Amino acid sequence: MKNIIKLFALLSMFIGITAISNTEAHAATKYRVVSTKNVTTKSYIRSSAKGNMYNLNGKLPYVTFKTAHYLKNFPRTTFKVTKSRIVLKNGVRTQYFYATSSNGLYSGWVWHGYLKVKPGTGTYNKIYTNARKQLGKRYVYGAVGPNRFDCSGLSKYVYKKAINKTLPRTAQSQYNSYKKASTSSRKQGDLVFFGSSKKNISHVGIYVGSGKMIDAQNRGVITEKVASPWWHCVGYSRPANLN
Incomplete structure (x- = not known):
């Protein structure tokens, strides 16, 4: 009789444990x-x-x-x-x-x-949209925005506002700091540089495709052709890989 009672007790414990286990297994909230x-x-x-x-x-x-x-x-x-x-x-x-x-x-x-x-990443569309917002604003040497710009001040301002990428202050340092791109491999959003040589950069613009750039120069922030008689294009750099 005692053995039968022990057997029932063990069975009851097993059933109880099984029931608890099944309840926990299905307790995850959906x-x-x-x-x-x-x-x-x-x-x-x-x-x-x-x-x-x-x-x-x-x-x-x-x-x-x-x-x-x-x-x-x-x-x-x-x-x-x-x-x-x-x-x-x-x-x-x-x-x-x-x-x-x-x-x-x-x-x-x-x-x-x-x-x-991630800072320094994003889409070209953000760069382009932000650059276009600056069109028509005045050129002032040494200005970094938001209402007046010089050339490197514009590129620095646009990259920071558009994709939170901090560029160096001057055109020369912007050229020196990033991976270079050739004319054949240039992409929209790359920076395009001008000057007498790679060590004497005097101007920078934001390449927007179709041989054009947005830049800040004496006439203010405008869209113009990269290939112009008054510029000598030195090359391109890529501050960020844009989608």
Whole structure:
């Protein structure tokens, strides 16, 4: 009789443990995905060490969050963001980015507030749009904006405003500081330089395609041809790889 009682006790314990295990296995909260879309690929870095990268598991539209990686382990890593997803959490629409490390080894969904655009990266369109906003403003030697510019002051101002890239102050130092590009490999957003030689740069403009640039000169901030009789083009430099 005692053996039977012990057997029932063991069975009861086993059933209880199994029930608890099953409850915990299904206790992960499910959240509803409202939308998912592809986004223009940009480079990001973390803005906080607090966040996590998640795998979102389950059959859409309902998913569960499972921690894949900790952002604290990626202090200097560049991430490529390719997707944006809106998830309904506790009645609040929350945006997540799908981010992949530059070496391709780590990826996951990250709350958008834990990432920020990497300084010095962005799209040419931002450079062009910001440069066009300065058209018609006065030329003043030594001016760096926002209402007056000299040539290198304009390029410095536009890059900082458009993609948070800080350029050196002078045309010569802007030429010296970055990767060079040839006329055949030049891209929109590159800087184009003029002078008597590579060691004597006297002018800089922002190349905008079709053989034209936006620059600040005696007539103010204008759009003009790179190939002009009053300029000797020395070459191009690329302060940032623009999308």
